[in-house]
Amino acid sequence: MEAPGRIWFGYIAAVAIALVGLVTLDLLAIGLAALVLVATVLGEWYRGRRAALSAAAQHADLPELVSRWARGWAYSRGFPRPEAVPGGVRVEVGEPGRRVEWVTTDAPDTLAGLVDAAGATPEAWLSVVTDSPGGVRPWFVEGGLEADTEEALMSIDLVDHAVRELPDGYRAEVEREGGVITVTVRAGEGAAATGRIAVIGTDAVADRVHTDPEHRSRGLGGAVMSLLVSAAREAGAARGLLVASDLGEPLYAGLGWHVEARLVTARSATPPTSVESRHG
Ligand SMILES: CC(C)(COP(=O)(O)OP(=O)(O)OC[C@H]1O[C@@H](n2cnc3c(N)ncnc32)[C@H](O)[C@@H]1OP(=O)(O)O)[C@@H](O)C(=O)NCCC(=O)NCCS
Structure with a gap:
């Protein structure tokens, strides 16, 4: 990406050349200043367009990633398979204060309907995957929802995952139940660390x-x-x-x-829950 300093240099150079041209009444210098100005403006426009196109290309698959993540997450937690709704998915979480949760992108045409649905449903959560959490929060306020946490939707090509050895003094147990793999690390009898990953096809969704x-x-x-x-790789997962x-x-x-995008969550008016992590 072009450094912002290079753009400013273009404007400063155009002004400096124009000033020299005006002081010496040199038409060539004034013409050159105009040329530098036009080139700088075009350069800035091209740079913005390129950034917008690459962001759009990177996020073209976001709705699909959201539903793939939600499917693995629901599987890991034993929730029913999420139901597709316009703009995202609906998950029957079935927990106190969190009976149902919609997970969606921030596409305004579908977000409006889901904000209304969550606002009208007791003990409902709405999680929105977005590049602009600040742009989503006013929707929550309008729908009478209480904004809660901000998290990050992340992904990796599993071949690129770093390898970290277990430190001395700990031992690990790996268990598989259906497509859900659980790791428990112990120092003595108690669990010092745990985690799960749900494998569905080539997707592996890490959780807890x-x-x-x-x-x-x-x-x-x-x-x-x-x-x-x-x-998870042994079980066939790639992403x-x-x-x-x-x-x-x-x-x-x-x-x-x-990080693919941020995930901002809001709740219909219910008592706050005291957990460290909402989705991970
Ligand atoms: C997030 C969480 C799981 C991290 O667990 P952890 O066992 O502390 O993780 P690690 O020790 O591997 O790494 C944490 C940090 O310790 C550092 N670290 C790793 N090995 C170390 C060592 N031998 N000595 C000192 N520091 C070390 C890591 O570099 C890392 O630092 P960084 O975050 O600044 O890069 C833990 O903080 C947690 O349980 N949080 C609450 C629940 C939660 O939020 N879970 C995540 C849900 S998505």
Whole structure:
């Protein structure tokens, strides 16, 4: 990407040449200044257009990623398979304060209907995948929803996932139940860290990654992810998807995951729940 300084240099050069032209009454210099100005404006327009096109291309598959992530997430948690609705999916979560959750993109034509539906449903959540959380929040306010967390939808080509060894003094257990793989790391009897990954076809959706506070920042989160990804690849998965909390995002980024978009969540008026992570 072109550095902003180069654009400013174009404007400064055009003004400087124009000033010289005006002081010396040199028409050639004034013409040159006009030329530099036109080239700078065109350059800036082209740069903006290129950035917009590449962002659009990168996010053309976002609605599909959302439904693939939701499918794996629901499978990991034992919820019924999400139902497709215009703009996204509807998940029967069935938990107190979170009976139903819609997960959608921020396409305005479908978002309006889902904001209304969530606002009219007790104990409902609405999660919106967006590049612009600030642009979505006014929709929540208008629909009478309480904005809650902001998380990150992340993905990775699993061959690119970093390998992290389990630190000394810990042992890991890997269990498989259907397509859900669970890793539990133990120091003694109790679990120091855990995580799951749901494999559906070539997708692997990581979920419930957690390290006991006493064992954090020792490399257990990275080791759990390594073990989950390795087992998921053995089961045929190629692409990883997850929704990361604030604490999870730097961990996953360090392992090679990248952010596809933000996920902002709002609730219809219900008491707040006290969990560290909403979707991960
Ligand atoms: C997110 C979470 C799972 C991370 O677990 P963790 O076991 O602390 O993870 P790791 O130790 O592998 O990595 C965490 C940090 O410790 C650092 N670290 C790794 N090994 C280390 C070591 N041997 N010594 C010191 N630091 C180390 C890592 O570099 C990383 O730092 P960074 O985030 O600045 O890059 C944990 O904070 C947690 O359970 N949070 C609450 C639940 C949650 O949010 N889960 C994520 C849901 S998406």
